[in-house]
Amino acid sequence: MFKDLKIDELLHSQDKSKFSLIDVRSPSEYQEMTIPGSFNIPLFDDIERAEVGTLYKRVSVQSAKDRGLEIVAAKLPEFIKQFNQIEGDKVVFCWRGGMRSKTTATVLDLMGIKTFRLQGGVRSYRHWVIQTLEKVEIKPKAYVLNGGTGTGKTAILKRLEKEGYPTLDLEGLANHRGSIFGQIGLVSQNQKTFEALLVQDIERLHSSPFILLEAESKRIGKLLIPDFVMEKKAYGTHIFIEMPMEERVRHILEEYRPWDHHEECVNAFCKIKKHIHTPIAAQIEADLKSCNYDSAVLLLLEFYYDPRYVHTTKQYSENQRITIQANDVDEAVEAVGRLLKSAFTLS
Template identity: 55%
Template sequence: MFQDISIEKLNELRGKNEITVIDVRSPSEYAESTIPGSINIPFFTDEERAEIGTLYKQVSIQTAKERGLEIMSAKLPAFVKKFAEIQGNKAVFCWRGGMRSRTTATVLSLMGIHVYRLDGGYRAYRRWVVETLGTMEFPPEVYVLHGYTGTGKTEILRALKDKGYPVVDLEGLAGHRGSIFGEIGLRSHNQKTFDALLLEELLRYRHEPFILIEAESKRIGKVILPEFLIDKKEKGTHILLDAATDLRVRNIINDYGPTEHAEQSLQAFRQIKSRIHTPVAQEIETCLLSGNYERAVELLLAYYYDPRYAHTASSYGEEFQKLEPISFDTLEQAVPLVEEHIRKLSSRNRLNRQEQPGA
């Protein structure tokens, strides 16, 4: 017979890469939100689930169960085979640990395939994520990268992460770059997915002396940062990056790909068009329509993004205004410069902690 497994035990095994987590909900449920790293072997397709749901509401529970059994019986061999091909420990879950995961676990047990069933299903996992983020104490210091739009903050952070630094890529977790153009070429995540991915990262780095993040506003696309992380960011150690406008323009063109996403770029611009001085806005739109993206980006930086950044930066106070910016001509040049700055900051902060009373 199958065994139920708690969220805590599941996370322990996941942390050691000792279990495969399998979401047996429908493809649309899985796409909407799931446990990070899980795979989808759906008990019912979206269409089948909708049909059974209709029978459940409009006919009877018994009729819905009989139709579900009929559907599942026809595809049971293929369903079981998919589980048999997965080596090692396996855990299944559905919405609340109900019929779909229970039936899956029971059938597999009868076929000699042992699986765990997540107690409480995805609903219990989501509750755990929300409660953990809401009560979390996160000891690491937060180093925050600042810089005008197009400076390459995200690219620099990803390069540092590849080198082993504890980087939390908030834009990557959100599936959004944080601006009106931020969803172009990406699939933005909802709050449930973002929270789960963020918690995974924070738990991974909770014993590090610091983490690196980009200076983001409270909202990134569709998602909102937890309050404790906003507070950590505001009280964090700030690093200011500086790059020439021509490099920033190239970075933006390379990142957003306006040639491949011409219509999306135009539609995004039209959402902010009214906030820009009319003659400039008209020139930007003309450039976007004609494919002169370099000029369009130059104007957007000068008349929209740079003034907004300057206004936001002014809220950080006198210490931020005194920061010596790290200047560079290429992103390749920027990474070692930022690394050296991080080493100096870490050394300084370590000495400060040692000098504190009781340290």
């Protein structure tokens, strides 16, 4: 018989790697929020779930069960095959540890597949995330990558992460670049998934001597960064990256590739053009529409992003600031790495 597993037992297991988490909810439910790292093998797809739910509400519980059994029976061989392709001890879950996960766990157990059911389902995990966010504290010292738009802060962060530095990539967790143009070419996470990934990363970094993160505003797209992260950033040591304007323009063009997302860029600009002096805004819009992207980016930096950046930097005291001059991202990565190594011995 399968065993129930409590969320605390799962999260605090000394050998979490032996578990393979499997969300048996419909694809749309899985996309809305799941436990990070889980697989999706749905008992019902979205259409089937709607059909069974309608029978449950409008006809009877038994009618819903009968139709559900018909659906599951027809797909059972393929269903079992998908589970067999996943290694490790299977932990199945649905929204609250109800009928879908119980049915799945029972069938897998009958087929000789070692299975656990997550007690309370993904709802119990969501409650744990919320409770953790309410009491968590980032203990390591914070170093914050700061600098004008186009200085490659995210690229620097990712490069240093690959070299083993402890980083908290908020934009990476959000899958959004943070500006009004930040979602171009990307699909942003929702708030629940962002918070789950954030908690996971904070726990991973708990024993690090420091963390390196990027300066962000309270919002990344539509996502809200928790107050404790913003406070840690506000009191951290800020590493200001200064880079030549032409390199910043080049980096932005490489990152955003506006020629592949022309209409999205034009539409995004329309949301901010009222904040730019009218003749300049007209020139930027004309440049974008005529695909003169170099000029458009240069004007955006000079007349929109840089003035805003200068305003926000005034909130940091001189003893919080370290300035690095670099010609490109490669030089910036080396300089930030040297600075951190001089302060800490990385294991």
